[in-house]
Amino acid sequence: MSDRPEMYEGVDTVWLDGEFVDFEDAQIHVLSHALHYGTGVFEGVRCYDTADGPAIFRWQEHLDRFYESAKPYDLEIPFEPAELTEATVELIRREELDSCYIRPIAFYGYGPLGLNPANAPTQVAIAVWPWGAYLGEEALEEGVDVAVSSWRKYASSQIPTNAKTTGPYVNSVLASLEATGNGYVEAIVLNKEGNVAEGPGENLFLVRDGELYTPGLAESILDGITRRSVIRLARDLGYTVHDGATISRGELYTADELFFTGTAAEVTPIRSVDDNEIGAGTKGPVTDEIQTRFFDLLEDPTDYEEWFHPV
Ligand SMILES: Cc1ncc(COP(=O)(O)O)c(C=O)c1O
Structure with a gap:
């Protein structure tokens, strides 16, 4: 096996199909259905080092979305939510991590390779590893330079966009490769209609005239859990939030502020789009207030206690 990527250094255990196995033994067959056709669903979750100890952010919502993602594919996850919760908490404890990223995945495994997955078994795994800021610490402060991708987001009439399915992420991979290849940190993808959808792994917010x-x-976006959290936090801060907006490409360039949300990206300001400075070309005041409120929850979750699942 090739050298282990640095990000997984020190990780000893993975949970696979109901067992805790050694990291190196968490393997699957090359004829797994999901490897060929992308028939898996997954989650990305963060465990934060909070004032009350390690706690998983919005675990229940991620778990709900995990089972919901599986539905259109008739993928029956052969474990109860409580079993996945117990496995995840136990993994984090075993790895003695204060904060980490959590990756649950369920997929059609080794079976007949016909397109219809009915006769392939469902496999489930959970891995955890330490992970810092996805787009870098500096990105959280200064913002990122992004480009509108020439790749469109697939339409929800083609593939359910509210399901977090492995295969369709090739769309995000293409957008990300194009953006970074052209010297940008991240992409924004437009939907089939040409309106703003989201980032390859983030939802997008626009601020105009204080709203x-x-x-x-x-x-055709993913129903992001950080998006939902930010909508609630912003409303609780007194902001008007239009959560059913249609945003044209042109509106990106004239926005007062733009920011990404996501489990990985958290709340990341966008400082330019296609080399056009957004606002003052740095983190804007509304973004700053929401980002600060978001991270302050880790110290004091008052009113949002149900968002944290203690480890
Ligand atoms: C395409 C896409 N949009 C949005 C998001 C943000 O979702 P969440 O806040 O649930 O992580 C993600 C990340 O999971 C994503 O992959």
């Missing part, structure tokens, strides 16, 4: 706008669920 927030984010593309609605019918714009």
Whole structure:
């Protein structure tokens, strides 16, 4: 086996199909259905080092989305939510991690390779590893330079966009390769209609005249859990949030502020789009207030206690 990527250094155990196995033994067959056809669903979750100890952010919502993602594919996850919760908590404890990224995945495994997966078994794994800021610490402060991708987001009439399915992420991979290849940190993808959808792994918010706008669920976006959290936090801070917005490409360039949300990206300001400076070309005041509120929850979750699942 090739050298282990640095990000997984020190990780000893993975949970696979109901067992805790050694990291090196967490393997599957090359004829797994999901490897060929992308028939898996997954989650990305963060465990934070909070004032009350390690706690998983919005675990229940991620778990709900995990089972919901599986539905269109008739993928029956052969474990109860409580079993996956127990496995995840136990993994984090075993690895003695204060904060980490959690990756549950369920997929059609080794079986007949016909397109219909009915006779392939479902496999489930959970891995955890330490992970810092996805787009870098500096990105959280200064913002990122992004480009509108020439790749469109697939439409929800083609593939359910509210399901977090492995195969369709090739769309995000293409957008990301194009953006970074051209010297940008991240992409923004437009939907089939040409309106703003999201980032390859983030939802997008726009600030104009002190109000927030984010593309609605019918714009072929993932129903992001950080998006939901930010909508609630912003409203609780007194902001008007238009959560069913249709945003044209041109509106990106004239926005007062733009920011990404996501489990990995957290709340990341966007400082330019296609080399056009957004606002003052740095983190804007509304983004700053929401980002600060978001990270302050790790110290004091008052009113949002149900968002944290203690480890
Ligand atoms: C395509 C896409 N959009 C949005 C998001 C943000 O979703 P969440 O906040 O649930 O991580 C993600 C990340 O999971 C994603 O992959």
